[in-house]
Structures are given as C-alpha cells and as structure tokens.
Amino acid sequence: MHAMTRTLALTTVLFALGFRSGPALRAAEPSEKAKPEREIVVAFEYPRLEVDPSTTIRLDLIIKNNGQKDETILLDVTSSPEGCVTKIEEYGDVxxxxxxxxxEKKTLTVEAKLKKSKQEEGEEKDEKFAPGQYKFAVKGTTEDGKLTDTAEATVTVGKSEEEEEEEEDPVEITCSYPNLRGSNDSDFRFSVDIHNNTDNEDMASLRAEAPRGWEVAFKPSYEDKYIGSLKIDSNLSRSVDVEVKPPPGAEVGKYTIKVFAKLSKEDFEASRELTVELTGTYRIRCRTLNDVLSLTARGGQEATISMYVLNRGTAPQTNVTFDSFKPENWKVEFEPETIDLIKPGDMEQVEIKITPNADxxxxxxxxAINVNGEKAEDDLELRVTVKASTTWAWVGVGIIVGVIVLLSVMFRVLGRR
Known part of the structure; x- marks a missing residue:
C-alpha cells in the first residue's frame, strides 16, 4: 500500500515536471533556429587609431562565427602601406x-613594420613610421569560399615631441634684449633678427602694436632710412632696429610693444613682445632767492646765502649731494650736507656758508656750486665780493686822525716862530 502510494506520488511529480518543462524546451528551439545558418564577421577592434611614432603598428583583429556550424576562416592582408611588411600573428606565430x-570568436594581432634600411656599415636598422595616415585591410574567407568579410582600419601616426620642438615656423623674430629700462625722455632701440626659414627668398612686411601715443619705427641695422618691409634670402636672417619713443607725460611703469613679421608667400605671421620700463624723468635745478647770485663777505668771516633745490622731473631724487669749486684756502659748507629724498615737484632749502681766507x-x-642728484645735476656760480675787515678800517681811521693831529701840532709850533 505504501509502495503504491509512493509510486503514484512520483508519477504525479514527473508528470507535472514534464508538463512545465515542455513549453520551455519549445521556447528554446526558436532561438537556435534564429541563428543564421552561416555567418562570419571580420573586424578590427579599433578601426580608427592614433599612435606615437614607432617602428611597429599593432592592431587587434576579431574573427567571429555567428552561424550554426563551425567554420575555418582563411585570412589575407589585402591592403597595407607601401614599403611595409604586414603579418597576422598569434603568440608570435604567423x-x-x-x-x-x-x-565563438577569436582575437588575433595584425602587426606592421617598415622594411629595414641598410646602414653604411652593412647593418640593418628598423625605421619608424613617419607622421601621417596608414590604411590596413584584412579579408576573411570561409574554407569553401562561399562567405567573405573584410575589416578596414586607419592608423594616424603623430609627431614626436622632438619633431614638434624642431619644427620651425616659416618666419621667426628673435631679440637678445627684449626688455629695456630708462627715463621717460629716452629713446629706446631694440635690435631684432627676422629669420626666413623657408627655401625661398621672400619679402617680409613689418608692423607694430604699441600703447596710444607711442612711436615705433623700423630701420635696417647700421642704416638711417626707415622701412616697412625688407627682402630676406632663403634660410637666412636680417637684423632690424626697432626704435621706440614714449609720449610726453607717460606715467612710470612697464609698457609692452608687439612687433610682427610676415612673409609675402606664407600665411603665418610671427610676433615678438618687447618691454619698455619707464623710470620717470630725472631733472634737478638749483637757484637762489630772486636769482641773486652775489654776496658780500669779509676775510676770515662767514657769509651765508640760501639755495633752493627743486625736483623738476617725474622720478624721485635720492641722496642729493653738494660740492664746490672755490679759491685756495677758502671754506664752503652746506647745511644739510645731503638730502635723502626730494619728491617730484618738491623743493628743499640748503644754506651755503662761505668763509674767505683771512688774508x-x-x-x-x-x-661754483654743484648739485648732484640721481641721473641729474645742476650748478650755479656765485660772485663773492670781499671787503676790508672793520679792524683795518678802524686802524685806517686812527692813522688819519693821528696825521691830522700831528699836522695841527706842527702848524701851531711853526706859526709861533
């Protein structure tokens, strides 16, 4: 009884499983039938590729069988760059x-190398692919020849860092001293070289961009004429002077002037920045009150005159000193002896003390008085009138009185006789 019950239960379970699995099996059948009877795919994994210069180009080639039956696929390289040896490899085997x-699918490697060049010593050397585009094509064919597919790829070889650095522009501007510094009233002259890096003689046109009011002119070195263009032989250069003049009233600071050169047969225009640093104008003037340049003195006695030092420039004057050219054994002193700073437009008073020789x-x-400032100086000449000292005046008066008294006494004595 128990055996029969177990048999019945087992039969029921198997029936249920069979009932449930039937549709699943039937559903799987269409997916197998959905596959094409025969289909192959031959493709490069990366049909567009950019690489650095190298002696070898490698591409991954995918061979895929989408059909219902196994296939043997024959492979041929149908297109590769001229002078190039191209092979299909796997683990080093062709x-x-x-x-x-x-x-299923298989992945192979397409490897391309340039043919080796012979050196003078007879040794062979691997060549690198030059920058440019290289096209490859591989054809796959089934063993019976009924199915074919072709894979195509384009490889772009770029330039190496060294080649990019070595590549020259058709025209170039160089300058040994692109930064100049000076006062506002200076004329600045830059010496630049215009290089023609092409294989043809050409005319180079010149122009400049400068701040408003600035004057810029071009002159051939060691010549006086001004130019706007000049002829340069192939692969040679010519020197040009760039004269720059700031406008009146330009403020202290740095200014950029940009010069350009363009060959008539080339679209490229070279440029170069030049820098001018204005430090201001350096002007100093000395004068006396009401411009009086004369004074009176007595031997051995000090006489004083006031001098005013003015900064007429736009740059500050620092460490202003004084000196003099005077007669022998005379003494000239300045108070103060130096002036640390005179701002533009300011004035400082200096006392000049002159002591003539006692004799x-x-x-x-x-x-003569000299005033020495920073990059500026001025002078003035004083006329000093030396008068007799009061001591000798009184001596003279005494002598005269003595003579008068003596004469009076003599007249009286002689008159009595």
Missing part, C-alpha cells in the same frame, strides 16, 4: 587561417 566554433685781498671772487 596566422593564415583560424578555426572558429559556432557562436684775502679786497675784490670779487667766483665760487
């Missing part, structure tokens, strides 16, 4: 065909 089971003869003498 492949001419491959077996691919139904629904100086009465008369007029010249004393």
């Amino acid at each position: 492949i001419g065909g491959v077996f691919v089971a139904s629904g 100086a003869i009465v008369g007029d003498y010249s004393v």
